[in-house]
Amino acid sequence: MKSVSLHEVAELVGGVIAGFDGDAKQLIITGVNTLSSADASQISFLANKRYSDAVAQTDAAAILVSDAAADPDGCSVIRVRDPYLAFAKLQRLFHPELPASGIRHDSAVIHPEARLAIDVEVGANAVIGEQVTIGEGSRIGAGCIIGDRVSIGKNCLLHAKAVVAHDCVLGNEVYLQSGAVVGSDGFGYAWSGQQHLKIPQVGRVILEDDVEIGANTCIDRGAIEDTVIERGVKLDNQIQIAHNVRVGAFTVMASQVGISGSTTIGKGCQFGGQAGTAGHLNIGDGVKLAAKSGVISDLEAGGTYAGVPAMPHRMWLKVSALMMKLPELWKAQRNR
């Protein structure tokens, strides 16, 4: 197990130790834990005020707190600008990603015309198609299926049973959770008079660098052009991205969001769980969308929206509060 001194921890997170009497270079830290579970060799953190009461009881060696926090009361703290970010950095220190081992399991089916960098790791029963390329440092989990002509960059991690269909492109440091499907057919049909005629979906899916796709999330391939998930986007589990969608860089979506076809979403957006948008819309940069919202028209950049149909969040707060007063309103009306 990795271990570092409290002093080194403070340096790593750019923090200032307070309320600590001993020698910070001598105190060995072996990990991070919650306030209630941390022991005297572990760091804890307070990133959500909800948990402030647990501070007094913690056994942690020190607590990562905000610069603005009150003086520590009988416990050691490390003051940082962003305790949550500091926590993230420490977790990454104590739990680094494993390097790719270069081992390909005997049961994996790798097409002779696939080109894998020397250290690429391939799990049991994975299938890698014709003319696939995979960059160095990448790990392909057990049972993954990589279709023909797929391109996967460096240091990617595909968890067990991810699927990447033919011709799709993954940049560097792309993570797919289990059951993610990249490159399913878009949902396109034309009514012939007798049946829904399937329209071949001939676009690809492009996942740029540093994208993560959640478990059982589906990204449909484009009808003609590509579906594009720009760099740094993080999609939680069970999200549906329809064909021809573009999701702007660093946008984050919580679980079970659904984006309909040909909608363009800006950079740095944040969508709550179970939100959805209609097709062919433009959602501006930095839009925040509350959970369960339903968007039926373009949304301006920088706004916060909620409700079905989605409206400015401030308005939704009023409207939803007044919905609760409808009985009162109705009664007043009837009594007149």
Add this chain to the structure above:
Amino acid sequence: MKSVSLHEVAELVGGVIAGFDGDAKQLIITGVNTLSSADASQISFLANKRYSDAVAQTDAAAILVSDAAADPDGCSVIRVRDPYLAFAKLQRLFHPELPASGIRHDSAVIHPEARLAIDVEVGANAVIGEQVTIGEGSRIGAGCIIGDRVSIGKNCLLHAKAVVAHDCVLGNEVYLQSGAVVGSDGFGYAWSGQQHLKIPQVGRVILEDDVEIGANTCIDRGAIEDTVIERGVKLDNQIQIAHNVRVGAFTVMASQVGISGSTTIGKGCQFGGQAGTAGHLNIGDGVKLAAKSGVISDLEAGGTYAGVPAMPHRMWLKVSALMMKLPELWKAQRNR
């Protein structure tokens, strides 16, 4: 095919036969069927009044009815306290679970350091990792992937293509439907100023005894501590359980529910389909939540809630009825 007498059926379900003239020990029963499809050797049941009209037409040997039901009119009945439970017991009699065969398919990849009880059954192309333990009577379906150090109890059934990621723990009699993902990474990032920095998710998922997880449902592993699904919980298909969640014993959730991170759900709750909760909430024991509800605050034990934001169900009934009267209200207001 199993067969028992009508008399034995009545004993098994603790019921009383009425309206039957023959010798109940002589009438052979071979199964259970719907009112409209049952033949003279089958039992049927009336558990939903919606289907009362079908009673007169049925050919069933006898109908499981409630103690409180009216006297049978020309057909035989078995009076029981709970017809649906009696139906369940009979279906289990006529369709018992197959015992584990101990057969491991040649194509399955089982790590030499995995320890499987002698009768454990492993399907084709399944993958079982290092130091996995699997208890007696358990069956692992074709194409399942079991990560390193997973512990699976006795008499579990994993349908084809279920995934259990490293270090997760399944108790006894746990059932996973196809495509279920247990132990995907929780959705945790900290913004570094340049990118969303992934926070290693180092907790596990614990599924206690008698838990069933639906098809393509995802249970994320905890960020630090564990995500826990207590005993007897039943989750339908396509449900999302985020990191650090605890779901109390015997709670039941219908399809497409989403539970955000660090929320605690009480025992014996019932959630309708497509409902969702925000994170870091406490939902009390026995809470009933209507389909499509959106919960944004703690909910008291024993209550029934509906709507977005979730409110007491009784209030929601009023509010949603009055929403329909908004045009009338608006008109009255304008005419003043």
Add this chain to the structure above:
Amino acid sequence: MKSVSLHEVAELVGGVIAGFDGDAKQLIITGVNTLSSADASQISFLANKRYSDAVAQTDAAAILVSDAAADPDGCSVIRVRDPYLAFAKLQRLFHPELPASGIRHDSAVIHPEARLAIDVEVGANAVIGEQVTIGEGSRIGAGCIIGDRVSIGKNCLLHAKAVVAHDCVLGNEVYLQSGAVVGSDGFGYAWSGQQHLKIPQVGRVILEDDVEIGANTCIDRGAIEDTVIERGVKLDNQIQIAHNVRVGAFTVMASQVGISGSTTIGKGCQFGGQAGTAGHLNIGDGVKLAAKSGVISDLEAGGTYAGVPAMPHRMWLKVSALMMKLPELWKAQRNR
């Protein structure tokens, strides 16, 4: 690459060329593309007015437009009754389905008692159970799992990692996208007083001819009788169809819809994304349901509905508009 003359294109789609000066039998067409990306050897189309502005800039050889469209202004068009259908026909011409190759990958596990037509194609690591039958022209993707006694018709296409559980039946020309689960257990339990007793789900799933099932969509098997998806139905990704449901012919559902148990849905319905219905309902033929609707009662044929609870769409338009005016209504009331 396939290529045909502009004249042949017009004949294929039953259209009339206008605004074209050259010899339509000499101009070679090699494909279809969007207005903005098409080159001089490609056809484009205008099926959505939203994109009308792009017409002036296109380099396409000709644009598929509606009979009713204005005269072309400096560009060639093909007038057709339905430009989107014409586009579909051309895409199918230029991107025909590959024929089944008859190749079964060495790593596929095919039970000796399965009967596959001579040209059936089976991908790497697929598993095909006992007594399965698969008709001519069908292709089974890598990693698919086909349970015992499943029947699959002619010219079906199962993408990588689709699951069809035991005893289910697929007609001809059925398409399953990756991760689709056909035949998971329905969600049926009876409370015993101590636990939720699982009710064996002994029905099947029947997918009739020309059905397509989206990625990670789940169709539960019936409790006693079958779950039936009638011919020509198209289901998008991540849809949940519970046990005993019947979906009428040619009905189309967008992503993330949930249909509860024992509900019957008519023919030719159109459901928007994230809509849901309660169980045991009857939804008439031709019903249109807006995205995110929640249906709690039977719906008459031919209607268009929206909202939670679902109401006639026209009413929902009024109600949702007046919700936004609640602050105004409230203020007026208080000032009286």
